[in-house]
Amino acid sequence: xxxRRDFLKTLTSALGAGAGILSASEKNKLDxxxxxxxxxxxxxxxxxxxEWACNEANELPNESIDKFxxxxxxxxxxRPSSTQFTVVNRFQExxxxxxxxxxxxxxxHCEHPACVSACIVGALQKTSFxxxxxxxxxxxxxxxxxxxxPFQVPAYEYENTLTPKVxxxxxxxxxxxxxxxxxxxxxxxxxxxxxxxxxxxxLQIAKDRINKNPERxxxxxxxxxxxxxxxxxxxxxxxxxxxxxxxxxxxxxPELTESIQHGIFxxxxxxxxxxxxxxxxxxxxxxxxxxxx
Ligand code: SF4
Ligand code: SF4
Ligand code: SF4
Numbered sequence: 001x002x003x004r005r006d007f008l009k010t011l012t013s014a015l016g017a018g019a020g021i022l023s024a025s026e027k028n029k030l031d032x033x034x035x036x037x038x039x040x041x042x043x044x045x046x047x048x049x050x051e052w053a054c055n056e057a058n059e060l061p062n063e064s065i066d067k068f069x070x071x072x073x074x075x076x077x078x079r080p081s082s083t084q085f086t087v088v089n090r091f092q093e094x095x096x097x098x099x100x101x102x103x104x105x106x107x108x109h110c111e112h113p114a115c116v117s118a119c120i121v122g123a124l125q126k127t128s129f130x131x132x133x134x135x136x137x138x139x140x141x142x143x144x145x146x147x148x149x150p151f152q153v154p155a156y157e158y159e160n161t162l163t164p165k166v167x168x169x170x171x172x173x174x175x176x177x178x179x180x181x182x183x184x185x186x187x188x189x190x191x192x193x194x195x196x197x198x199x200x201x202x203l204q205i206a207k208d209r210i211n212k213n214p215e216r217x218x219x220x221x222x223x224x225x226x227x228x229x230x231x232x233x234x235x236x237x238x239x240x241x242x243x244x245x246x247x248x249x250x251x252x253x254p255e256l257t258e259s260i261q262h263g264i265f266x267x268x269x270x271x272x273x274x275x276x277x278x279x280x281x282x283x284x285x286x287x288x289x290x291x292x293x
Contacts, residue, residue, distance in 0.1 A: 030111060034130035035171070036199035036231035037186060038206055039104060041243065042216060043193035046074070046088055046102030050185035050194065054086045054106075057172060057184035077244070080106055082155040085169040086185060091243040101236070103243050104185070104194065106169040107132060107153045108223060109231035110252070117254035118148035123166070130199060130231040131171035139166060150227055150248055171231070199231055206235050228252025 048068040055062040060083050074090035081087075086106035092098070109132050116124045116132060123139035126132050145166060146154045157164040172183035176196075181187065186196045195202065203224060210217045222240045223230035226248045234240070241247055 030126075031128040031130075032200065034128060034199055034231065035176070035196065036109065036130055036202050036233060037171070037183065038195045038197070038202040039232065039234045040193050040195075040206075040209070041101050041103055041234060041236040043191045044088070044102040044104060045191055045193075046071070046090055046100070047190065048073075048088050049188045049190065050104055051084060051086055051088060053184040053188040054169070055084060057175060058085060060084065074100075080153055080155060080168065082157045082159070082167040085167065089244060101238060101243050103245075105151075105244070106185075106232065107171075108151055109169075109171055110227055111229035111231065112227070112252035112254050114148040114150060114227070114253035115145035115154060118144040120144070127173070129171075129173070129177060131173045131176075132168075133170045133173050134166055134168065136163075136165040148253065150246060150253060199233070202233060206233060209235060225250040228254075 049065065052062065052065045052068045054060070071090070074088075077089055078084075078087040086104055088102050088104045091101045091103060109130060111126075113124070113126055113132050116126050119139075120142070121138050121140055123135050124132060124145055125135070141156075141164060143154075143156055143166070146152075146156060153168050155167045157167055172181075172185075175181045176183060182196050186194050195205070197205075203221065206221045206224075210219055210221070217235055217237055218239060220240065221233050221235060222245055223233035228251065234245070236243065
């Protein structure tokens with residue numbers, strides 16, 4: 001596990017090399033030093049402090065941290081939403097006397113993201129840093145990303161009638177990249193159930209934990225290969241399908257969606273560009289009105 005000093009050193013050198021923007025198909029250009037998060041479900045106690053810290057860091061509606069002690073929320077399965085980029089769900093393990101398993105979910109920051117591939121104006125981007133980021137200025141509100149995501153993560157601000165945005169975790173990109181800090185949820189976790197670092201090192205840590213404690217973990221790192229790999233990876237003591245994770249192929253969805261898109265949109269680049277331009281102008285106009293009000 002990286003100390004804060006090691007983390008900052010790694011970060012500085014990685015950022016010195018430049019955290020560029022990659023298209024979904026530039027899979028060979030993924031930086032070997034890219035970051036990720038390892039989430040160990042066996043360590044999470046469901047305190048939901050990560051939920052509080054995420055809302056605080058992203059200036060989303062929030063309550064006092066004490067309110068997050070309320071475990072009644074676990075009665076319903078929750079998904080990330082436009083007002084919560086991460087949520088913790090509780091699963092009761094099968095069998096008597098088994099302790100429940102708490103599962104924090106957020107954007108998985110796929111290595112070859114379907115959302116990036118689906119976005120026709122490049123509003124979603126896979127950075128060489130590892131995070132999948134979003135540029136609301138480019139977004140035309142088509143919501144193809146919501147349909148494409150295999151984890152049903154991106155949410156839409158339907159309640160914001162003037163300037164609705166697609167809302168999702170960006171791995172605290174600015175906080176980490178500009179200020180050299182840890183993602184807010186990682187920073188607050190009292191159990192180190194979620195750990196930030198180089199994806200390659202996190203994979204090694206996960207493998208070591210499995211090898212040293214075969215009775216504690218199942219032999220599966222979720223996100224190592226699913227949909228071509230994800231930046232957010234998980235360890236568990238029960239099969240992932242029992243705790244809400246979809247069974248997904250190892251092939252990255254963009255390999256499929258890009259070929260379909262290129263087939264469908266071949267010859268339609270003019271209308272698409274026009275559509276994108278109109279969308280951008282409409283958004284700029286809406287923002288102007290918003291500022292005037
Ligand atoms: S802060 Fe850590 S221990 Fe608490 S719910 Fe979140 S991931 Fe689990
Ligand atoms: S989990 Fe969904 S929203 Fe996040 S990067 Fe992957 S496809 Fe995109
Ligand atoms: S990385 Fe940042 S945006 Fe993503 S869940 Fe954690 S606190 Fe929220």
